[in-house]
Amino acid sequence: MSVIGQEAGIEHGTVKGYKQHAYRKIESCDACKKALRDDRAAARRGERPERAKLQRTSRRKTAEAVEEQTVATPVLLPVPPPPQLPDRPEIGVPIEGRELEIGDVIVFLGNHHRIDRFESYTGSLRAALGEGTRVACSGGWGMTVGPRSTVRILPRPAGGAA
Structure with a gap:
């Protein structure tokens, strides 16, 4: 009715x-x-x-279950070491950003960029990347590089910068 x-x-x-x-x-x-x-x-x-709300225990977790869930100890899984890249000069050799020099050739996404100048970095990543963060430039292309960042470059000739 x-x-x-x-x-x-x-x-x-x-x-x-x-x-x-x-x-x-x-x-x-x-x-x-x-x-x-x-x-x-x-x-x-x-x-x-606060108004009392009707709760259906069959569909919602009880307070005890929620409390039990927050007290549970997290399970830590072992983290495997990062994969080692093969020693192939065409994909570059890793160096730290502070070692990068004018004339080095950065290998980035399969492209080669010869560094012709450095510009000071003024963005918001300075706190995360560290003091000494700069932009490595190659013509109109640029890459932000922190002093401890890993950058892959083509091997340098025996006499210094490429």
């Missing part, structure tokens, strides 16, 4: 009563409208007490 249109059973003067009016498609009475206004005003002032 439907309650649509029926006035009987509405809890007048409460927020619940206001919602019952709306559900039953009956115009709200003044007492229910006032209760809703007062509740919203209290919420804006931060005075409204």
Whole structure:
């Protein structure tokens, strides 16, 4: 049996009563409208007490299960060492960013970029990369390099920079 249109059973003067009016498609009475206004005003002032919510334990975790979950000890898995790249000069040899010099050829994504100048770095990564971070430039191309960053370059000739 439907309650649509029926006035009987509405809890007048409460927020619940206001919602019952709306559900039953009956115009709200003044007492229910006032209760809703007062509740919203209290919420804006931060005075409204938390309302109890119905919880179904079959679908939601109980407080004990949540507490049990937060106390559990994390499982640490062993981390394998990073793979060693084969000694192939065409993919470059690793050096630290502070060792990078003008004339070196950076190998980046399979492309070769000969460094013709360094520019000072003014971006937000300086704190993460360290003091001495700079931009290695090759024409219009540039790469931000921290002093401890690993950069792959083509092998240098025996006499110094390429």
